[in-house]
Each structure stands twice: as structure tokens, then as C-alpha cells.
Amino acid sequence: xxxxxEANTRFAYDLYQLFRKSTKENIFYSPLSITSALxxxxxxxxxxxxxxxxxxLHFNEQNKRNxxxxxxxxxxxxxxxxxxxxxxxxxxVIQSSVEESGNVHQQxxxxxxxxxxxxxxxxxxxxNRLYGDKKFQFFQEYxxxxxxxxxxxxxxxxxxxxxxxxxxxxNSWVESQTNEKIKDLFPKGSLNRSTILVLxxxxxxxxxxxxxxxxxxxxxxxxxxxxxxxxxxxxxxxRNMFKFASLEDMQAKILEIPYKDKDLSMVLxxxxxxxxxxQLEDKLTAEKxxxxxxxxxxxxxxxxxxxxxxxxxxxxxxxxxxxALGMVDAFSSQDADFTGMSGSGxxxxxxxxxxxxxxxxxxxTEAAAATGIGISTTSAPNYKMFHCxxxxxxxxxHNKTNSILFFGRFSSP
Numbered sequence: 001x002x003x004x005x006e007a008n009t010r011f012a013y014d015l016y017q018l019f020r021k022s023t024k025e026n027i028f029y030s031p032l033s034i035t036s037a038l039x040x041x042x043x044x045x046x047x048x049x050x051x052x053x054x055x056x057l058h059f060n061e062q063n064k065r066n067x068x069x070x071x072x073x074x075x076x077x078x079x080x081x082x083x084x085x086x087x088x089x090x091x092x093v094i095q096s097s098v099e100e101s102g103n104v105h106q107q108x109x110x111x112x113x114x115x116x117x118x119x120x121x122x123x124x125x126x127x128n129r130l131y132g133d134k135k136f137q138f139f140q141e142y143x144x145x146x147x148x149x150x151x152x153x154x155x156x157x158x159x160x161x162x163x164x165x166x167x168x169x170x171n172s173w174v175e176s177q178t179n180e181k182i183k184d185l186f187p188k189g190s191l192n193r194s195t196i197l198v199l200x201x202x203x204x205x206x207x208x209x210x211x212x213x214x215x216x217x218x219x220x221x222x223x224x225x226x227x228x229x230x231x232x233x234x235x236x237x238x239r240n241m242f243k244f245a246s247l248e249d250m251q252a253k254i255l256e257i258p259y260k261d262k263d264l265s266m267v268l269x270x271x272x273x274x275x276x277x278x279q280l281e282d283k284l285t286a287e288k289x290x291x292x293x294x295x296x297x298x299x300x301x302x303x304x305x306x307x308x309x310x311x312x313x314x315x316x317x318x319x320x321x322x323x324a325l326g327m328v329d330a331f332s333s334q335d336a337d338f339t340g341m342s343g344s345g346x347x348x349x350x351x352x353x354x355x356x357x358x359x360x361x362x363x364x365t366e367a368a369a370a371t372g373i374g375i376s377t378t379s380a381p382n383y384k385m386f387h388c389x390x391x392x393x394x395x396x397x398h399n400k401t402n403s404i405l406f407f408g409r410f411s412s413p
């Protein structure tokens with residue numbers, strides 16, 4: 001599962017580097033939700049379409065590790081697997097494609113099963129679904145594998161005769177999966193009669209801090225957007241023992257705040273200077289992100305934390321983003337190859353939207369993409385200050401699998 005979490009972290013970093021170029025001050029998204037939904041598409045893709053998705057999701061690096069001795073790339077395996085005229089049954093061909101993909105799909109099965117385990121400590125659920133137009137006949141083997149590996153299903157929809165009803169049906173399903181936090185995922189007009197395949201991803205998390213912030217300690221405070229401008233926020237405070245590290249080369253510090261039962265944590269990356277976020281973003285690499293989220297270089301320290309109470313909602317049209325990362329053919333009616341899903345050569349992704357919500361309070365974090373931090377007041381020598389009174393990065397991770405569930409930037413209340 002380690003290689004899958006690494007691939008997801010690299011993808012999270014790639015997405016962030018593109019998202020930070022936008023005009024959005026605050027950024028929030030779930031890389032794992034997008035990865036797992038795209039991996040279902042990857043399962044049914046072939047040839048160059050599969051190769052592009054694989055590279056964007058960094059599965060190719062994982063496959064190289066798993067296939068060092070075989071001398072066979074995933075791309076060539078998928079090409080061979082798509083040739084169904086060689087006496088192999090369709091079931092064997094699809095099974096061979098699954099087996100030769102470096103166990104990516106089996107790793108997802110383990111990861112999603114682990115993440116969706118019932119617990120009283122917090123609520124966490126991933127919701128992935130594909131909606132295909134009913135005039136397309138999907139291969140039963142593909143549907144079986146989607147259910148088996150991704151705990152999901154492909155739903156039949158009528159985009160031609162019932163576009164609006166279908167849009168509402170999809171939005172309603174997403175709303176139910178995210179405790180009504182993600183509404184109207186697909187706005188009016190985003191789907192039309194020419195839509196053939198829609199990719200949907202949704203994730204919901206609600207968790208209490210392992211040590212809650214005392215609401216009595218929350219006071220009005222200043223959040224500095226830059227050296228000259230500030231906004232008034234409700235600043236939560238807590239002093240406690242937390243995993244902490246000072247990143248001298250980055251001119252920043254890092255703090256981990258666990259949620260109840262410590263299965264999940266929020267990790268905060270705070271520049272030392274008020275206007276230091278851009279420098280931190282410029283120096284950030286996927287390797288550094290992997291290293292920091294592993295907690296290896298962090299130690300338990302007495303920390304005085306100040307964290308603003310905040311809420312962020314975001315929506316992303318992902319077609320342009322995915323194309324910029326190199327996933328092009330999947331959106332092209334001429335070049336898309338989803339012959340692992342259906343015998344028809346007409347399947348193409350026509351809509352891809354990701355929407356997120358996070359709210360951080362004294363109690364904890366609620367999200368359909370999530371974040372939080374904590375502090376309380378006492379004075380004593382030899383403790384670390386971690387005051388989030390200027391722009392910072394944050395992420396929420398599942399500790400056992402070291403998977404980044406959510407990633408964000410908070411720059412403006």
C-alpha cells in the first residue's frame with residue numbers, strides 16, 4: 001500500500017502546482033477521491049489512453065518497481081490485453097489486464113476497504129461512481145471488477161431524453177454520500193445530450209480532535225493576508241504535546257494534530273514569515289511531501305497552537321487540469337479508448353468536476369474535503385509557538401496507509 005500512497009502524494013503535489021496558478025486564494029481538494037475515481041476509468045482504458053492515465057496518476061513508476069524483472073510495460077500489456085481476437089475469453093483478457101497493472105487495483109481494494117471500515121471515532125467514506133449512457137452496453141467483467149476493487153458501480157443514465165433528470169439524480173447521490181455538504185455538483189447546463197460518460201468523485205470526513213480546543217479560549221484575532229493587510233478571525237488556542245518539526249531549509253515549521261483514536265491527523269505547514277507562503281510553495285516537492293507526511297523527522301514537543309476557525313468551499317472543472325498533466329486522449333472523441341468497458345468505440349469522458357467543503361472548529365473537522373488545528377493559553381519557558389495567523393498549507397492524512405485524503409491552502413478568511 002506504500003507505493004499507492006506515494007503515487008497519490010505525487011499526484012496531490014502535481015494538482016497543487018496547477019491549482020496554485022489559479023486566482024483562488026484558498027484551495028481545497030481531495031487527491032485520493034480524484035485518484036480512486038480515475039483509477040476506475042483506468043481499469044477500463046486501453047492503449048495510449050491507459051498509458052496517459054497511468055503516467056498522470058504515477059502508476060507507471062509503481063509498475064516499474066513491481067515489474068523490474070518482467071521487461072514488460074503496463075502500456076504494452078494493456079495493448080495486448082485489448083486484442084480480444086486471440087482465442088482468449090473476454091474475462092481472461094480483462095483479468096490479465098488487472099493482474100498486469102502492478103497490483104494497482106488490488107491495492108485500491110485494500111485501501112478503500114481500510115478507509116471505509118466502520119468506527120465510532122470518526123466518519124469517513126469515499127464515494128466513486130461512473131454514469132454511462134444506457135445505449136452503451138458495458139462488459140459485465142468490467143462492472144464486476146469495478147464493484148470488487150472500488151466498492152462502486154457503473155450506473156445507467158439517459159442523457160439524451162432525460163438530461164436534467166439525470167443531472168439531478170447524480171447530484172442527489174453525491175449529496176447523500178457527503179452528508180448534504182456537496183450540493184449541485186453538476187450545475188445546470190454542465191451535462192447535455194452528447195454526454196456519454198460522467199466521472200463522479202465524492203469523499204466525506206467528520207472527526208473530532210483527539211484533544212479539543214476549549215471554546216472559552218477562542219478569541220478575536222488578526223489573520224495577516226500579507227505584511228500590510230489583516231482580517232479579523234475567531235482564533236482557537238491550545239497548548240499540548242504534538243508532533244512538530246522545524247524545517248530550516250524551507251523557512252517553515254510543520255505540526256501534526258491527531259483526530260480521535262489517532263487513525264487520522266491534520267498536518268499544518270506554516271511559513272516562518274507572514275509573506276513566506278510563495279517561497280514555501282516554490283521549494284515544495286513531491287519527495288519532501290512524502291518525507292514530511294511520514295512523520296519520521298517529527299518529534300513530540302510542547303506546542304502553543306493558534307488556529308483560525310474557518311470554512312472553505314471549492315469547485316474545480318478538471319478537464320483542463322488533467323490535460324495539462326498529460327491525460328488528453330480520455331477527453332477526445334477521436335482518440336479515447338475505453339474498450340475495456342464496452343465493445344463500442346464511442347466512449348469518452350465529457351465532464352469531470354470535483355467539489356469540496358471543509359469546516360474547522362474547536363470540536364474538530366467536517367469535510368467533503370477537510371482541515372483543522374489547535375491551541376490553549378498558558379505561559380512557560382521552552383515551548384514552541386505555532387501561530388497560524390498568516391497563510392499556510394494543510395492536509396488530512398490516514399496514518400496507517402499514509403494516504404493524503406485532503407490537501408489545501410488557507411490564505412484568506
